Amino acid sequence: MKDKVKVAVNGYGVIGKRVADAVQLQDDMELAGVCDVVSDWRIKVAVQREYPVYAFDGSTQEKMEQAGIEVRGTLAELLKRCDVVVDCTPKKIAAQNIEKYKEAGLKFIVQGGEKHETTGHSFSAENNYDTALGRESTRVVSCNTTSIIRTLTALKKAGLLQKARGTLLRRATDPWESHLNGIMNTLVPEPEIPSHQGPDAQSVDPELDVITAAVKVPETLSHLHYWNVQLTKDASKEEVLQAFGNSSRIAMINYGDGLSANNTIKELMLGLNRPYGDMYEVALWQDMLKVVGNELFYAYLVDNQAIVIPETIDAIRALTRLEENAQASIQITNAALGVRQGAFI
Incomplete structure (x- = not known):
């Protein structure tokens, strides 16, 4: 058996604490420690968990x-006690840290707030795991981009995807800091079309014909996506659902089950005893999905705090070559985190 990879997490915030917890659940990884600049309740939680601080x-x-x-x-x-660093510091900070990682001869992962050029590689496990094998670094794309890649890759693998156009309703801020900033009683459209998520998805898969538009909305629980996809042929709803069902990180929900809004789905995650009420999967409404000839319409929710966590774990395996096979890594990660495939309930 290969030695455990020692993982350092730099930045113990919304993403960092979840990455640290996830690393602890992996049989082939060891948490070398967490690093931060704060001295308040946030890092004291790491102390409570007995993480090296x-x-x-x-x-x-x-x-x-x-x-x-x-x-x-x-x-x-x-940095002297680890093999790989996951940088979860705030946007643009990671770019300032990478010289330290390079000087230490370490592999490193940054998050989607950094530019693609920071690492020259953007990662999504079901799409391009193989191209990350043994690399010095990669960037796990943002929560919204991760959901786009997952759903469109599922359609592409089934030979159904021609082009995709999506509208994103984006949460205003992370829940923990909603008392500090955000918006109330208004909607704020992003000023450019495409919004950045479409081009970002193309940094993972340049073949995707995808355009996005985004609107910031006054809530914090999750993002909501609406998609109109032109298929390569006339298809049935069952064909499309089968394509989505083949993804290991898309789970179906039904409006008819009372799961009609993001707060009800958050409550479902809490009911399933998910840590922090997290949802690692794309939650796609199967009873709302509609196919008209070669046009597909669907909607789903994205947990902005959790969806990138399994991707980050897989990225660690790819960079360090702990696991050469994408599907094998995904299965290990999904089992450790309790990721569901097919349906939540």
């Missing part, structure tokens, strides 16, 4: 220690 630098370490936090050292020291 590191400070970004000396001054940060001093503040943490003054707050009663046991600190193992600084980021520089953490």
Whole structure:
């Protein structure tokens, strides 16, 4: 059996804490430690979980220690104790950190807030796992882009996809900071069409003919997507559902089951005892899906805090060559996280 890969998580925020928890669930990975700049309740949760805590630098370490936090050292020291770094720091910060990772000779993963050019490779497990094998670095694309790649790849693999046009209703901010910023009593359309998610999906798969438009809405629980897809042929609803059903990270929901809004689906995740009420899958309404000749219409929800977590775990395996086969890695990750395929209930 291969040695466990030692994983460092730099940035213990919305994504970082979830990545750390997910790493702990993998039999082939070990959490080397988590690093941050804060000394409040957020990093104290890591202490409660008995994760090795590191400070970004000396001054940060001093503040943490003054707050009663046991600190193992600084980021520089953490980098000596790991094989790969998952950078979950805020947008544009990761780009400033990568020289440290390169100097330490480490593989690294950044999140979708960074530009594709930061690593030269953008990752989605079901689409391009093989191209990430052994690479120095990759970028796990954003929550919305991840959902786009998953659903369109499922149609593409079934030979059904010609072109796709989507409208995204985007949550205004993450739930934990909704008291600090966000919008109320208004809708804010992104000023350009396509919105950035379409071109971002093409950074993973340049063959996709996809255009997106996006609107920021005054809620924080999840994103809602509406898609109109031109198929390669006239198809039945059953054919399309079979294509989506072949994806390992798309799960079906039904409006008729009372799952008629994002808050009810969040409640379902809590009822299923998901950590933080997280949903790793794309939740696609199968009873709303409609096919008219060669046109397909469907809608789904995206958990902005959770959907990229399984992708990040698979990216670790690909970079470090823990697992050469994409489907094998996906199955291991899905089993560890309890990801459902086909239907939630």
